[in-house]
Amino acid sequence: MIALRSLLLGTLGTALLLAxxxxxSSNSGGNAKSVSGGxxxxxxxxxxxxxxxxxxxxxxxxxxDRFAKERGVELRVQYKGSIDIMLDLEQGRNLPYDAVWPANxxxxxxxxxxxxxxSQESIMHSPVVxxxxxxxxxRLGWIGKEVKIANILKAAQAGQFSFAMTSATQSNSGASAxxxxxxxxxxxxxxxxxxxxxxxxxxxKTKALLGRIDRSSGSSGWLxxxxxxxxxxxxxxxxxxxxxxxxNKELTAxxxxxxxxxxxxxxxxxxxxxLGYVDHGSxxxxxxxxDLVAYLKSELVxxxxxxxxxxxxxVGFDAKDADPAVFNPDWGIDVNRVIAPIPLPKEEVxxxxxxxxxxxxxxxxxxxxxxxxxxxxxxxxGITQLKEAMTLLLDPIKSKKILIxxxxxxxxxxxxxxxxxxxxxxxxxxxxxxxxxxxxxxQGLQAGGETNIYAAVIxxxxxxxxxxxxxxxxxxVILMTDGRSDGSIESLREALQNQGYDIPIFSITFGDADExxxxxxxxxxxxxxxxxxKDMAKxxxxxxxxx
Amino acid sequence: MRTIVNGTILPLSVVxxxxxxxxxxxxxSPSVQPNPGSGTAPNSSYSAPPGNLLTIAGYVGxxxxxxxxxxxxxxxxxxxxxxxxxxxxxxxxxxxxxADLTGKDFxxxxxxxxxxxxxxxxxxxxxDQIIFNSPLVIYTGWNIxxxxxxQGIVEKRREGYFIVNFQKLLTMIVERKTWxxxxxxxxxxxxxxxxxxxKSNSGNMFAGLVVNTLNNGxxxxxxxxxxxxxxxxxxxxxxxxxxxxxxxxxxxxxTTGTRNSMVIGYESQIVEFIVANPKSRKLIQDxxxxxxxxxxxxxxxxxxxxxxxGDRLIExxxxxxxxxxxxxxxxxxxxxxxxxxxxxxxxxxxxAEEIQVVTPLPGKKTFLRILDALxxx
Numbered sequence: 029m030i031a032l033r034s035l036l037l038g039t040l041g042t043a044l045l046l047a048x049x050x051x052x053s054s055n056s057g058g059n060a061k062s063v064s065g066g067x068x069x070x071x072x073x074x075x076x077x078x079x080x081x082x083x084x085x086x087x088x089x090x091x092x093d094r095f096a097k098e099r100g101v102e103l104r105v106q107y108k109g110s111i112d113i114m115l116d117l118e119q120g121r122n123l124p125y126d127a128v129w130p131a132n133x134x135x136x137x138x139x140x141x142x143x144x145x146x147s148q149e150s151i152m153h154s155p156v157v158x159x160x161x162x163x164x165x166x167r168l169g170w171i172g173k174e175v176k177i178a179n180i181l182k183a184a185q186a187g188q189f190s191f192a193m194t195s196a197t198q199s200n201s202g203a204s205a206x207x208x209x210x211x212x213x214x215x216x217x218x219x220x221x222x223x224x225x226x227x228x229x230x231x232x233k234t235k236a237l238l239g240r241i242d243r244s245s246g247s248s249g250w251l252x253x254x255x256x257x258x259x260x261x262x263x264x265x266x267x268x269x270x271x272x273x274x275x276n277k278e279l280t281a282x283x284x285x286x287x288x289x290x291x292x293x294x295x296x297x298x299x300x301x302x303l304g305y306v307d308h309g310s311x312x313x314x315x316x317x318x319d320l321v322a323y324l325k326s327e328l329v330x331x332x333x334x335x336x337x338x339x340x341x342x343v344g345f346d347a348k349d350a351d352p353a354v355f356n357p358d359w360g361i362d363v364n365r366v367i368a369p370i371p372l373p374k375e376e377v378x379x380x381x382x383x384x385x386x387x388x389x390x391x392x393x394x395x396x397x398x399x400x401x402x403x404x405x406x407x408x409x410g411i412t413q414l415k416e417a418m419t420l421l422l423d424p425i426k427s428k429k430i431l432i433x434x435x436x437x438x439x440x441x442x443x444x445x446x447x448x449x450x451x452x453x454x455x456x457x458x459x460x461x462x463x464x465x466x467x468x469x470x471q472g473l474q475a476g477g478e479t480n481i482y483a484a485v486i487x488x489x490x491x492x493x494x495x496x497x498x499x500x501x502x503x504x505v506i507l508m509t510d511g512r513s514d515g516s517i518e519s520l521r522e523a524l525q526n527q528g529y530d531i532p533i534f535s536i537t538f539g540d541a542d543e544x545x546x547x548x549x550x551x552x553x554x555x556x557x558x559x560x561x562k563d564m565a566k567x568x569x570x571x572x573x574x575x
Numbered sequence: 576m577r578t579i580v581n582g583t584i585l586p587l588s589v590v591x592x593x594x595x596x597x598x599x600x601x602x603x604s605p606s607v608q609p610n611p612g613s614g615t616a617p618n619s620s621y622s623a624p625p626g627n628l629l630t631i632a633g634y635v636g637x638x639x640x641x642x643x644x645x646x647x648x649x650x651x652x653x654x655x656x657x658x659x660x661x662x663x664x665x666x667x668x669x670x671x672x673x674a675d676l677t678g679k680d681f682x683x684x685x686x687x688x689x690x691x692x693x694x695x696x697x698x699x700x701x702x703d704q705i706i707f708n709s710p711l712v713i714y715t716g717w718n719i720x721x722x723x724x725x726q727g728i729v730e731k732r733r734e735g736y737f738i739v740n741f742q743k744l745l746t747m748i749v750e751r752k753t754w755x756x757x758x759x760x761x762x763x764x765x766x767x768x769x770x771x772x773x774k775s776n777s778g779n780m781f782a783g784l785v786v787n788t789l790n791n792g793x794x795x796x797x798x799x800x801x802x803x804x805x806x807x808x809x810x811x812x813x814x815x816x817x818x819x820x821x822x823x824x825x826x827x828x829x830t831t832g833t834r835n836s837m838v839i840g841y842e843s844q845i846v847e848f849i850v851a852n853p854k855s856r857k858l859i860q861d862x863x864x865x866x867x868x869x870x871x872x873x874x875x876x877x878x879x880x881x882x883x884x885g886d887r888l889i890e891x892x893x894x895x896x897x898x899x900x901x902x903x904x905x906x907x908x909x910x911x912x913x914x915x916x917x918x919x920x921x922x923x924x925x926x927a928e929e930i931q932v933v934t935p936l937p938g939k940k941t942f943l944r945i946l947d948a949l950x951x952x
Contacts, residue, residue, distance in 0.1 A: 133827070137818075150830040216762065219815030293762050298831045342855050343862045344833040366718070368754070368761035368835040372816040 068563030069116065072124040072308065076102040077316050080116060081129035082200060083107045083249035084154075084268050085301070087336050095323050101316055109246045109573065110200035111382075112566075114139035115430060125306055126313050127320075131200035131248075131268075131299040138375060140304075146314075148304035149321045152333050152340035155367045156204045156297045158191065159272035159287030160264040170290055171360070177212035177295040181233060184240040191241060191264035192255050196385045197431040198246035198573040200299055205266045206385060207378070208295030209234055211370040216294050220373035225384055234390050241392050244502055246573025258554075259284055268299060269361065273337030276359050288360040297369045301338075339363075382431060387458070389435030394575040395501040396440055397488030397531075399481065400473065401509035401538075403446040407475035410539040413560065414508045415471055417536070417568040418442075422467040424460060430565070432572045434458040439501065441491050442466065445484035446477030447514070452491045481513035481545070482520045489523055489531065498529045502575035505533040506568075507549070508560070511542035521552050534571040536560040628659045631884045633681035634670035635662035636776060637822050638709075639876065641847060642905045648897065656891040666819070667776045672696055681885035683878045685776035690877050691939040699881050705910035706892045707876040707901060709841040710930045711780050713739060713767060713866040714825070716834040720864040722757035729866060735924025741868040745788050749810065754835075761835055768832075769839040770818050772811065773950050776874060777821040781839045782945055783936040784872045785810060792870065795937050797944065804948050812952050833862050841874055842867075842926065846906020849923060856923075865925040870934040876910060 070078055079092075086107060096103035108116075110130035116123060117139030128145065130136060136145055158180070165171050168183050183189035194202035207220070213233045214224040224230060242262065245251045252271040255262050256278050267275075269289055276286040303324070305317040323329055330340050337354050339345035347363040355361045372378065385391050400414055420426045427433040434440065435458055442453040453469060455462060485505055492503060524531065532555035535546040539561070546557045556574070560567040635643065642648060643662050652658045665674060667684035671693040674682075682693060687705070694700050720737060723729040728743045744767075747757075752765050772778035786795045789803040818824040821840060828838045829848075842865070849859050880886045891897065901907040906926075937945065 133823075150826065153831050218764065218766075218813040300827070300830050342852060343829045343859055344831070346858070366759070366761045366834045367831075368763050369831070371763070371766075371814075374816055378816075 068559070068566055070104070070106065070124050073104075074310075076104050077127070077313060078104045078106070078125045079127045079129055079303075080106050080108055080113055080125045082110045082113065082131040082299075082301075083247040084131055084201070084271060084299070085129060086249050087270075087274060088333065088338075091324070091329060091332060092320075095320055099316070099319060099323075107247070107249070109194070109198040109248075110135045111198050111203060111431065112246070112569070117141075117144070120144055123306055126308065127306060127317060128304045129301065131301060132204065132297075133300055133302040134372065134378075135200065136302060136304050138378070144306050145304040146307040147317075148302040149325070150300040150302050151321075151324050152338040153298050153300045153345070154268040154270040154338055155291065155369075156201050156208070156266065156299065157269050157272060158264055158266055158290040158292065159275065160191075160290055161262070162285040162288050164189070164263045165288040165290065165360075171288060175290050175292050177209055177237075177292050180292060181213065181237050184237050189240060189263060191266060192243035192251055192262055193238075193241045193266040194248050194251055195244050195246055195573045196391070197382050198569075199248055201248040201251075201267050202244075203382070204297035204299070205295070206234075206238070207372070207381060208292065208297055208370055209237055210381060212292065212294040213237075216370075219371045220377055220381065222377055222380060225377065225380055231384070231388075231390060238385075238390055239392050239500060244392070244574060246570055254554075269339075270337040272359070273354060273356070273361065276356070286356075286359045289362070290360065291362065291365060291367065293368075295370060296367055298367055383428070383433070386431050387428070387433035387435055389437050391435070393435055393437035393439070393501055395492060395495065395498060395503040396438070396575060397485065397492060397503075397505040398440065398442045399484045399488055399505060399507045399509070400442065400444045400470070401446075401479060401481070401484075401507075402444045402450065402473050402475050402477070403479040404476050405479070405510055405512065406539065410510055411473065411475045413538050413564045415473065417508060417560070417564050418470045419467060420565055420568055421572070422463045422470065424463065430569050432569055434463070439492070439495060440466070441488050442470065443484050443488045443491075444470075444473050445480065445487075447480050447483075449484045449487035452487055454491050454494075479509070479513045480515040481507065481509055481511075481549070482515040482517060485520060485533065485549075486523045489527055492531075493527070498531075503529060503531045504575035505531060505553075505555070506571050507533055507535040507546070508538065509535065509541070509546070510539040511537060511544075511546055513545055517545070517548055517552070520549065524553055530554060532556075532574065534558065534574060536564065536567045536571055538564070628653055628657050629884065629887070630659045630661050631680045631888050632661040633663070633679050633683055633878075633881075633885070633888075634665040634674060635683045636667055636685040636876070637664050637820055638685065638841060638843060639683065639707075639907075640664055641851075642901055642907065645900070645904060647904070648900055651894070651896055651900065652891055655894065655896075656887065658887060658891055660888070666774060668692070668774065668779075676881065680882055681878050681880050681888055683876070685874050685876055686780060686936075687875050687877060688779070688936065688939060688942050689776075690879055693879055695939075701880040701882065701885060702889065703877050703879040704889045704893070705875045705877045706889070707843075707907035707910045708873045709843040709876070709907055710871045710873055710927075710933070711777065711784060711868065712840055712842045712845075712871070713837050713868060714828055714840050714845065715837040715864050715866060716862065717864050718759060718834055719754075719757070719837060720866065722754075722759055723866075726757055732927075735860075736927055737864060737866050737925075738869045739866040741784065741870065742788050742792065744868075745785065745810075749806065763835075764813075765837075766813065767837045767839060768814070768817070768824060768828075770821055770824050773946055774819045775821060777824075777839050777841060778817065779942075779946065780872050780874055780936070782807065782811070782949060783942065784868065784870075784934065786937065786945060787870075787934045792934065794935050795941055797938075797941050800937065800941050800944055804945070807945070808948055808952060811949055829863075837866075841906075842908075843906035846902075846923065846926065847904070850904050850906070860923070860925055863925075867927055867930070870932040871930060872934055872936055873930075876907065 113128055113130040114135040120142030196202040196206035211220055214230050248267055252275050255265045256275050272287050272289050280286055333340045334349055350363045355363050440455050444450045533549050533553040534555045535557045537559050550557050558567040558571050643660050667686055667689040670682045670684055671689035690703050729737055729739045731737055747765050754763050769781045770778035772782040786803050786807050789806050790799055824838050825840050825844045849856055878889050880889055898909045
């Protein structure tokens with residue numbers, strides 16, 4: 029009986045080597061071909077082994093595929109921010125994955141309240157660093173020097189330094205860096221406490237530093253790709269040492285100057301990439317898990333992983349294993365330095381810190397235009413889902429649960445539309461009464477009429493112009509639609525050129541969506557398309573991670 | 576009732592040769608097992624024994640799970656005693672107070688305090704017997720060890736064997752000295768990381784060691800404990816987020832902590848890890864320094880039997896062959912008094928032959944008082 033099943037699995041496995049649901053983190057403005065539907069939870073599968081992984085592991089996909097082929101098993105990998113993985117884990121027994129692979133074991137500890145992760149193994153590790161353009165690092169005098177967070181803050185406050193960083197409420201690299209900032213700026217206490225967080229001076233300093241972020245996203249992998257593809261626009265990014273290495277390989281191949289790795293001594297963190305087994309009672313799957321771990325930790329694969337710029341070893345990382353072409357000292361990569369991560373605060377304080385970032389407004393505020401398609405084709409399911417999405421943001425209990433709370437500094441411009449924009453509702457802040465009124469308006473929307481996306485987005489952009497320069501904001505459009513618009517993209521292209529700043533357009537598709545127009549819109553604005561059909565809430569949260 | 580047996584565990588050259596030839600008897604085939612020594616192996620890999628074996632079920636501390644899954648161990652138990660064990664992983668305090676005992680024949684915590692707690696609450700308790708002992712140790716990297724040697728806090732007794740003057744180390748921590756103060760090249764204050772003392776055995780053993788040390792090396796009692804509790808609380812209050820399992824803290828240490836931290840663990844963890852990774856013996860010993868606190872405390876691994884079947888388990892576990900295997904392959908010292916371990920059987924320089932300076936843990940009431948105080952943090 030068992031033998032027959034293995035044979036079947038083997039046949040299916042070799043016939044169906046799929047990796048569906050890939051959250052295309054290689055997307056950027058220049059290459060918006062694939063749709064990110066990836067954040068929706070899959071259904072549990074008896075035969076396929078499904079893994080949810082941090083986006084920083086994408087480069088290892090070929091290794092996983094090879095394992096799947098050799099082992100004769102169907103392996104599916106979905107990429108998400110680590111904090112999303114934490115939120116998924118909170119689902120407990122209903123989690124449809126067989127394994128989780130966030131960037132840091134912290135997110136398993138925090139999320140696994142029902143103890144569904146039966147065992148875990150760290151596969152590799154990588155410190156979170158600042159990757160600073162060589163010319164900028166020289167200008168600031170950071171090359172070959174010990175740099176502390178206070179030095180970085182000083183440069184930021186003087187307007188001499190800006191950087192890209194992922195959202196601390198979606199991605200591990202952003203969260204780790206943020207906790208590092210707090211720890212250092214609080215004077216390096218034994219560990220961060222509520223008292224530290226309540227200190228207004230600490231809040232102001234952290235705000236000042238976060239205010240110099242020029243690009244956000246929910247994914248470390250996406251951020252790396254975006255910075256590389258738009259290198260002229262950036263000075264630096266916070267990311268894993270491994271992704272700085274990946275970026276530099278591409279940059280130097282293009283004849284561009286590399287990013288220099290800066291390790292702030294008082295604000296460091298290390299991602300330990302734990303692969304955790306989620307037990308659904310299948311001995312077969314447990315065997316696959318243990319085989320996969322053994323495979324990834326086997327000598328040959330370990331060397332391959334190191335070749336990709338990840339630190340890996342039975343104990344720590346042996347500097348002798350580091351190929352200097354990969355762990356390149358010319359890029360500031362330092363395998364001899366002792367990386368001492370900040371001591372982590374207690375769980376309640378960590379959660380408090382994340383809420384302070386999101387709702388408390390330490391993060392750089394967003395200026396978001398919500399273009400809501402209320403045309404006739406959205407009637408029924410479409411407009412219901414659209415309203416649910418907006419409720420996630422405007423209902424304080426729901427927004428807190430998924431960490432997308434508005435802050436007192438955020439600007440929201442809501443533009444319900446059909447053939448023309450119906451109205452433009454501009455608001456600022458997070459006053460509960462005001463949010464309630466906005467929610468009421470959204471819930472009262474009725475579907476009907478034709479569709480012109482372009483007019484609606486342009487209408488919102490016009491309104492946003494009244495708020496003045498957007499230096500201190502992340503502007504973005506979140507467009508919720510089923511596509512199929514009248515009108516011409518040319519009007520939008522012109523409007524984007526005349527806006528005075530970049531304003532990426534993130535589309536969330538509903539109903540019977542036609543993505544082609546939306547892909548074009550994403551491409552000309554540096555945005556992305558998210559499939560909201562399977563899981564609108566996830567798509568919405570994913571989109572919010574970008575501003 | 577404790578049985579004391581005189582004797583020594585003899586090194587069997589045959590056993591050693593077999594161990595060397597098969598690479599330690601476990602963990603050489605890459606596709607077989609998850610990395611042992613993590614203490615978090617899935618316990619559903621239990622498979623049903625042949626018909627004439629008696630299956631005995633019970634709660635077991637996480638650090639013993641690897642031993643129970645050891646093929647050689649299972650064979651001895653099956654062939655000699657016609658037994659198979661079905662373990663359920665649980666924390667010591669958890670299993671001693673309130674865990675569901677339906678269908679269980681024994682509990683096997685990691686300390687004696689849990690036995691006392693269990694007896695207090697439970698009529699079902701039968702005999703108890705200490706099966707293994709493992710001393711508490713501190714794991715760190717050689718850079719830190721060298722720094723502590725220069726300060727006269729760590730002393731090399733002989734090649735590979737290092738003791739740390741626990742009183743002096745504790746003083747450094749209480750005085751908030753930094754790593755740079757001991758010649759290290761990274762930020763932060765000197766600290767020993769441990770598991771949550773209110774949840775995990777190694778953390779609460781460590782708490783016992785700390786209170787005695789703060790009491791000038793004398794075991795605390797219900798009166799003297801009050802004078803050291805404030806300082807004890809201050810120390811633990813500085814620890815932030817703590818892991819709840821000794822397996823996790825050891826694993827995290829091995830991954831990212833070998834050069835920047837000191838962590839509490841059991842001696843058995845490094846032995847088990849090296850035996851499971853025989854080809855990396857040199858790498859591990861070159862990277863990890865085992866510091867034996869002087870004085871240290873024993874973690875005692877007693878089985879409490881709940882019925883006749885549990886009694887049979889105790890009998891089997893006291894078998895000399897079982898005891899030898901437990902040492903050779905998993906680093907558990909015998910629980911039977913006056914048995915000396917053979918370092919050479921495990922081919923490790925870093926293991927002490929005898930643990931000479933031990934402090935007894937505080938009594939049950941005192942211990943409860945300590946844990947209550949720490950729960951307030």
